[in-house]
Amino acid sequence: MSILNAIREKLDDLHPKERELAEFLLERPQQAVQMTILELAQQSGSSTATVSRFCRSFHFQNFTDFKMRLAAELAQQPAQVQYQDIVAGNPLQEIVSAITANHLRSLTDTTRLLDLTQLRAAIAALHSARRIDLYGAGTSGMIAQDFFHKLIRIGKAANVYSDPHLQITSAASLTDQDVAVGISYSGETLETINALRCATEQGATAISITKFGNTSLAGHASIRLFTSSSEAGMRRGDMASRMAQLHVVDILFTGLVSEHFDEYVPRLESSFHMVRRYTGKEEREIP
Amino acid sequence: MSILNAIREKLDDLHPKERELAEFLLERPQQAVQMTILELAQQSGSSTATVSRFCRSFHFQNFTDFKMRLAAELAQQPAQVQYQDIVAGNPLQEIVSAITANHLRSLTDTTRLLDLTQLRAAIAALHSARRIDLYGAGTSGMIAQDFFHKLIRIGKAANVYSDPHLQITSAASLTDQDVAVGISYSGETLETINALRCATEQGATAISITKFGNTSLAGHASIRLFTSSSEAGMRRGDMASRMAQLHVVDILFTGLVSEHFDEYVPRLESSFHMVRRYTGKEEREIP
DNA sequence: TGACGAAAAGAAAATAATTTACGCCACATC
DNA sequence: GATGTGGCGTAAATTATTTTCTTTTCGTCA
Numbered sequence: 001m002s003i004l005n006a007i008r009e010k011l012d013d014l015h016p017k018e019r020e021l022a023e024f025l026l027e028r029p030q031q032a033v034q035m036t037i038l039e040l041a042q043q044s045g046s047s048t049a050t051v052s053r054f055c056r057s058f059h060f061q062n063f064t065d066f067k068m069r070l071a072a073e074l075a076q077q078p079a080q081v082q083y084q085d086i087v088a089g090n091p092l093q094e095i096v097s098a099i100t101a102n103h104l105r106s107l108t109d110t111t112r113l114l115d116l117t118q119l120r121a122a123i124a125a126l127h128s129a130r131r132i133d134l135y136g137a138g139t140s141g142m143i144a145q146d147f148f149h150k151l152i153r154i155g156k157a158a159n160v161y162s163d164p165h166l167q168i169t170s171a172a173s174l175t176d177q178d179v180a181v182g183i184s185y186s187g188e189t190l191e192t193i194n195a196l197r198c199a200t201e202q203g204a205t206a207i208s209i210t211k212f213g214n215t216s217l218a219g220h221a222s223i224r225l226f227t228s229s230s231e232a233g234m235r236r237g238d239m240a241s242r243m244a245q246l247h248v249v250d251i252l253f254t255g256l257v258s259e260h261f262d263e264y265v266p267r268l269e270s271s272f273h274m275v276r277r278y279t280g281k282e283e284r285e286i287p
Numbered sequence: 288m289s290i291l292n293a294i295r296e297k298l299d300d301l302h303p304k305e306r307e308l309a310e311f312l313l314e315r316p317q318q319a320v321q322m323t324i325l326e327l328a329q330q331s332g333s334s335t336a337t338v339s340r341f342c343r344s345f346h347f348q349n350f351t352d353f354k355m356r357l358a359a360e361l362a363q364q365p366a367q368v369q370y371q372d373i374v375a376g377n378p379l380q381e382i383v384s385a386i387t388a389n390h391l392r393s394l395t396d397t398t399r400l401l402d403l404t405q406l407r408a409a410i411a412a413l414h415s416a417r418r419i420d421l422y423g424a425g426t427s428g429m430i431a432q433d434f435f436h437k438l439i440r441i442g443k444a445a446n447v448y449s450d451p452h453l454q455i456t457s458a459a460s461l462t463d464q465d466v467a468v469g470i471s472y473s474g475e476t477l478e479t480i481n482a483l484r485c486a487t488e489q490g491a492t493a494i495s496i497t498k499f500g501n502t503s504l505a506g507h508a509s510i511r512l513f514t515s516s517s518e519a520g521m522r523r524g525d526m527a528s529r530m531a532q533l534h535v536v537d538i539l540f541t542g543l544v545s546e547h548f549d550e551y552v553p554r555l556e557s558s559f560h561m562v563r564r565y566t567g568k569e570e571r572e573i574p
Numbered sequence: 575t576g577a578c579g580a581a582a583a584g585a586a587a588a589t590a591a592t593t594t595a596c597g598c599c600a601c602a603t604c
Numbered sequence: 605g606a607t608g609t610g611g612c613g614t615a616a617a618t619t620a621t622t623t624t625c626t627t628t629t630c631g632t633c634a
C-alpha cells in the first residue's frame with residue numbers, strides 16, 4: 001500500500017483541492033483507477049490540471065503511469081470487508097468487495113475447521129460403499145446434486161433426492177454396506193434429518209455436512225463434516241455457506257479420487273471425453 | 288493469469304497480425320503494459336488499429352482498460368499453490384491446501400476481471416425484466432438453478448431450463464421486455480448458445496456468463512460477464528470454475544437487491560420467514 | 575486601507591493518445 | 605479473369621492529457 005500510504009502521509013501538506021482529490025483517492029481507489037482524468041477531476045471536485053499536477057508532484061511520469069501503478073497496488077491484496085449483510089444502495093464496487101471477502105473468509109474458515117480424521121473416514125466410506133444416497137433440501141439440495149454429478153462421473157452408484165418421500169423410500173432400502181450423506185447448512189432441516197435417521201436405522205453409514213456446532217443432523221451421523229458458520233443475515237441468504245459446502249464436497253471428491261487414483265481417474269477421463277464427444281460444439285455445429 | 292491464459296488459448300484462432308501481437312504480449316507482458324498503443328503496435332509489428340481491435344475482441348472496453356487489467360494481473364503475487372490438477376496419492380492435507388488455494392484464486396481472479404459497467408447493465412436488465420429465462424447444462428445448469436432460487440425469492444418471474452427443447456421453446460416466447468441468461472463455463476455449449484441466440488432473435492436482452500475470453504456464447508450476448516479461466520485439467524473438473532460462476536451470481540443478485548432495496552428486501556424476508564414457518568423443525572418435530 | 579506579490583486553481587490551448595471510418599490489397603470463389 | 609470477402613493500415617475524428625496562461629485569493633507591508 002505504498003502509494004496510498006504516501007498519499008495519506010502527505011495529506012496535511014497538500015493544497016486544498018489536491019487534498020480533496022487525495023481524500024477521494026484514499027476512499028475509493030478502486031473506482032479511481034477506472035476513471036479518466038476528467039472523470040476523476042469532476043468526481044473529486046477539482047480540475048484535470050490539478051489531477052495532472054498532483055500525479056507529477058508524487059513523481060509519477062504522468063496520470064496514466066499513476067493509474068497503472070495504483071491498479072497494480074490494489075491488485076495485491078483484495079479489500080477486506082467483513083461478513084456484511086445486504087444493505088441499501090451500496091456502491092457496486094463495495095458490494096463486490098464485500099461478497100468477495102465473505103466468500104474468501106468462508107472458505108478459509110471452513111478449511112481451518114476441517115477434521116482430517118473425519119474426512120478420511122468419509123472418503124473410506126464413500127469408496128467402499130455399494131450405494132450412496134444424497135439428501136438435501138433447497139440450496140443444500142443443489143450441493144447434493146453437485147456431489148451426485150461428481151460421483152457418477154467416477155461410476156459410483158449414487159442417487160440424490162430432494163423429495164422427502166423419495167428420500168425415505170430410498171433410505172429404507174439401504175443396507176450396512178451403503179452410505180447416506182445428509183447435507184443441511186443449518187443442520188435442522190427436518191426432511192434431511194429424518195432421511196438420515198432412517199438410513200442409520202437400516203445400518204448405513206451416515207455422513208453429515210452442516211455448519212459447525214452440534215446440530216441435529218450431525219447428531220444422527222457417524223461421520224460429521226463441518227463448514228464455517230457465519231452469523232445468519234437472512235437477506236444475504238446462504239451464499240457463503242453454499243460456497244463452504246461445495247468446498248467440502250470438492251475436497252471429499254478430490255481426496256476420494258486421489259486415494260484411489262488408478263480406479264477412478266480413467267473413468268473421470270472417459271466421462272470427460274464422452275461429454276465432449278457427444279455434446280461438443282465442433283462436431284455438431286449448426287450453420 | 289486469466290488474461291494471458293485466455294490469449295494463449297485463442298492463439299491459434301487469431302489473425303496473423305493479431306497473433307504476432309498476442310505472442311509479443313505473452314512474451315513481454317511487463318513491458319507491454321508500460322507502452323502506449325502506438326509503441327505496442329510498432330514493437331509487435333502491427334498497427335494501432337489492430338491493437339485496438341484486438342483489445343475489443345477480448346471484450347475489454349478499450350486499450351486502456353486492457354492495459355489496466357493486465358497490469359493488475361501481473362501485479363498478483365504468484366500463488367503458493369497454483370491451479371493444480373488431481374494427482375495420485377497426495378497426502379490429504381496437501382489436497383485440502385491445493386483445493387483451497389485453487390478456490391481462493393478463482394474467486395480473486397474473477398473479482399479482478401469483473402467489469403462494473405457490464406455488471407450494472409446486467410442488474411438493470413434483470414430489474415426491469417418482465418420475465419427471466421436461465422439456461423445452462425451440466426454444472427452450469429446447477430448455477431442456473433441457484434440463480435433461479437435466488438430470483439424467485441424476490442418475486443421475479445424466472446424460469447430455468449436444462450432441457451434443450453424446453454430452452455428453445457421458452458426462448459421462442461420471449462419478447463424485448465425479457466431477459467435471457469446463458470451460463471456456460473467453456474462458452475461453447477451448443478444447447479446454451481442456441482437458446483441464447485433464439486432469445487436474442489426474439490428481442491430479449493441476452494446476458495452471458497462464461498470464462499474470460501471471446502467465447503461463442505459471449506458473442507451472442509449483449510451483456511457479457513466473465514469468470515477467471517484456468518487451464519483445463521480434466522480431472523479437476525469444473526470445481527474452481529463453478530465457484531467463480533456462483534460468485535458472479537451472488538454479486539449480481541446482491542447488487543440487484545441492494546439497488547432496489549425497498550422493493551426486494553421485504554420479499555426476501557418474507558420468503559425467509561415462510562420457509563422457516565412451513566419447513567422449520569420447531570413446529571413439526573417428530574418425536 | 576490599499577497595493578503588491580505569491581501561490582492555487584481553473585480555462586483553454588496545445589499536444590498526445592486512441593478509436594473509427596475508409597479504402598486498399600490479397601486471397602478465395604465461381 | 606471477375607467478383608466478393610476479410611484483414612489490415614492510413615488517416616481523420618474523437619477523446620484524453622498536459623501545459624500555458626489567466627484569474628482569483630490571501631497575506632504582507634507600506
